[in-house]
Amino acid sequence: MGSTKFMRPKGRGAEGDIHSSDLYVANCGPAVGISFEEISMVFRAFGEVKGVYAADETGTRIIVSFSDEKSAQAALNALDGRPCDDVGGRFLHIQYAVPRPLPSSVLGHDSVDVSLTASELNIPGVYLFHDFITPNEEEGLLAAVDARSWKCLSKRRVQHYGFEFCYQTRNVDTKRHLGALPSFVAPVLERISTCSELDDAGNIKLDQLTVNEYPPGVGLSPHIDTHSAFGDMIFSLSLAGPCIMEFRRYHEGVWEPESSSRVIYIEKQENSTDFLRRAIFLPPRSILLLSGEARYAWHHYIPHHKVDIVKESLIRRSSRRVSLTFRKVRREPCCCEYAEYCDSQR
């Protein structure tokens, strides 16, 4: 994870115009055995150092942030282009750092603050439990799903257990039970049912599992899991890599019949800006619960990003994210209090 805020100026020689309290320092850093603390010590001789960050992922380019420009200038004048004894005699190459333009692929015009916790997100019915499983358990689950066969969708791979999820109808065929959920998820189900923060979860027999594998840059379109298909609680366990999940609360939604056998959700508001929008960071090994209002009335989706911005840090999606989504198939029509989003009450 590099600093999102600063970068090297484009080309040398422009520094005369730039006044900054932030320095871009090349040729030192963790990749050559020099810690941020050692770098901070060197620069503290010139003034108050607010922070030392990686400028990028090389481990040899660093941003040193001073409290004021004068200190930065003094450090630059004293240290640039000279060997520095305190960092093993390495020559430091120093320039003023300039603010990094945020990548449009990440921010574009539609950035949203990303919460780290459910309470910060503030959507009723969302719960996020960090480190719900251990790294060893994560490894075991990944090995177990990789030993099963994947079904390829256009951009991601999936596996279904308990009941097949049909992406065309966005529903399940309750008459076609595929069998019990695989034994490798038993410890996860056990932990969900005994989670003291989730009073009701102990009584719910989750019987459908969708495993999704997302390559970097691939997300999931905005949707509400079909009310008539699944019950109130939807759990999603994140493995292998991080992502953000975004939420939108529109003011109305409409279910319309498309053919005799199929009902589709029409997002009449698609171009509308009239919606609430929130986002949360999902680290690996965390489990997210959508229930109540969050489950029934908010669209959720994973933006198609290769990099997410979380609290001013760039977080790269890793080579894949695998999620295990546990749900309970609904046998009776949904009678939630969000009729405008409910296909059972259309």
Ligand SMILES: O=C(O)CCC(=O)C(=O)O
């Ligand atoms: O990958 C996830 O965490 C969410 C998956 C999801 O929303 C779904 O399968 O309906």
Ligand SMILES: [Fe+2]
């Ligand atoms: Fe979903």
